[in-house]
């Protein structure tokens with residue numbers, strides 16, 4: 001037999017979202033070089049690393065240049081000093097973990113994409129719609145059957161476990177793997193304790209495993225009380241340790257998008273057919289991964305020190321204030337949105353103003369994500385990310401982010417306020 005390609009790749013939809021955004025912006029800039037465009041679609045951070053983290057890297061680099069302290073290959077699961085630091089971080093949320101339940105990664109994206117390796121290829125997947133594309137595309141690449149839980153305005157973009165699909169005989173069919181992301185990218189919606197508990201109960205009842213992406217947990221506002229508050233970790237929910245894997249990242253929390261470091265937690269209680277998923281992941285990582293770099297892990301360790309935590313919170317406060325500026329503007333304009341709180345993302349309804357010819361009055365009428373994208377670009381000089389690019393249920397919405405500079409965020413908010421009013 002000759003070599004064959006993985007034909008599952010042909011099932012992927014064209015990943016044209018960000019390239020199409022870039023193409024339209026470039027075309028507009030070429031036609032209107034005098035206009036200043038503000039990019040509010042970026043998902044990358046803009047604040048530099050705090051000095052305490054840089055110092056940790058400098059020190060680690062010097063260690064690497066000294067024969068007495070040089071390090072070669074490290075443990076694939078991460079150095080004990082960092083796993084201990086992560087363990088201490090969980091303890092603050094009341095979650096007790098063993099160090100060997102924590103796996104240090106080179107960021108959450110690779111682990112989210114690779115986790116499927118430890119499950120049977122026949123396992124089906126449930127994702128929310130709209131969705132962070134990595135869950136969907138990696139599931140499709142593996143040939144898995146995918147179903148969707150629609151996140152809509154009616155459920156506040158925090159969908160509950162859906163009714164089961166039915167097989168040919170009318171028997172209920174439940175998903176085997178469930179990707180959840182809270183606070184969510186792209187919608188910014190954050191599930192409260194009650195809502196997350198419903199998912200945990202559902203998973204336990206039907207033998208599903210929740211793959212919980214906590215990449216934005218650092219944005220959670222502790223003062224929230226509705227529904228029992230917003231959990232930082234799914235393991236704050238009783239019973240979650242036997243049905244959930246958690247992924248986290250230092251990318252948005254501490255500006256590690258370029259450095260690359262995250263962690264994945266698989267509790268020992270999590271067993272399928274008597275087999276520990278932690279053990280399978282250990283085996284998988286030992287075989288396919290050689291660990292994040294020593295220098296990066298020392299930088300990550302600094303994030304969890306008292307000084308590091310303080311510096312990181314400074315940057316987070318900056319982004320939170322940006323989000324509040326955008327959210328306040330939308331409140332003033334009476335435009336529906338989610339996020340802006342507990343999240344760097346603002347997911348707003350596409351309602352451009354339309355002047356009524358006869359009366360001269362103005363009404364905001366709904367339109368598609370791409371039409372709204374074009375209007376914001378051309379009429380306001382602000383770039384968002386069209387919601388339809390994250391799934392069909394994202395149609396009619398656009399995502400703005402709080403990762404820009406304060407100056408640009410304020411200018412964008414002023415322009416949008418003038419536009420909508």
Ligand code: PLP
Nearest residue numbers: 107108109132185215249251262
């Ligand atoms: N999960 C979500 C929901 C994200 O939005 C992102 C990055 O944008 C990631 C994971 C990836 O994080 P990392 O940079 O650690 O790979």
